[in-house]
Amino acid sequence: MAADSDSNTTNSVLRHLAETETVDYHVTMLNAVNRERTAFGLPKLCLNNKLRNAALLHSRDMAKRSFMSHTGSNGSTLSSRAATQRYRWTFLAENVAAGHATVAM
Template sequence: MSCAAANHVSERKNTKAVPSTGFEKLFLSKVNVVRSKARKCGDEYFPAAPALILNHILNKAAHKHSQDMSKHQFLEHTSSNGDTLVERMQDVNYLWSAVGENIAHNQNSIGQVIEDWLRSPGHCSNMMSADYTQTGVANVNKYWTQVYATPK
């Protein structure tokens, strides 16, 4: 099961991209392979998009959301305390001009979650959008979160 959300409004504090864990780098590598080729997401055509870079603040936000979904056994873009993606970005002080999120549950591998997202127009659009330059990723007990953003 998967869900996609996107916003394009301004919020919080700018941050720098930094190296992350092996899991995060592998996820990033696989997503950037997807972005390197033009594709259709539903009825919408996307040209190849520039590679995303990992951001430790976005990794933290993704991990916190995956952890929350795992702990409370739910799959939603709204956190168990009612926070939206925008509010979660405020909580980690990330200033953005564009932000989006893909979530999923029960996939066994990075490859499987990416393939599932590619079959969904909304998720595929988030992955392919050139509006996003940075990402953060997490998997907690098969609760997957990928946050996409562009800093302000």
């Protein structure tokens, strides 16, 4: 879902806030991250549906409202979004970015 606007300039910027919900995108991103981790001798990561759902809901919120932040429009935080998905954690972090046409690092 992309943000709507009458301005071509705004559309150009906001098109990067459009969602990509394909599994291929998630796998492509995970593979890119794991290549970097492997290069530094770190263990590979795996996909987690609870965290993926929390991230997807937060991404939709940001795309719909045209903003980028670690805090949701409803005041949600990373830890509250994970808790809502019933994910149990001891350490949690997130990266938030926008404007990238690909997952290339």
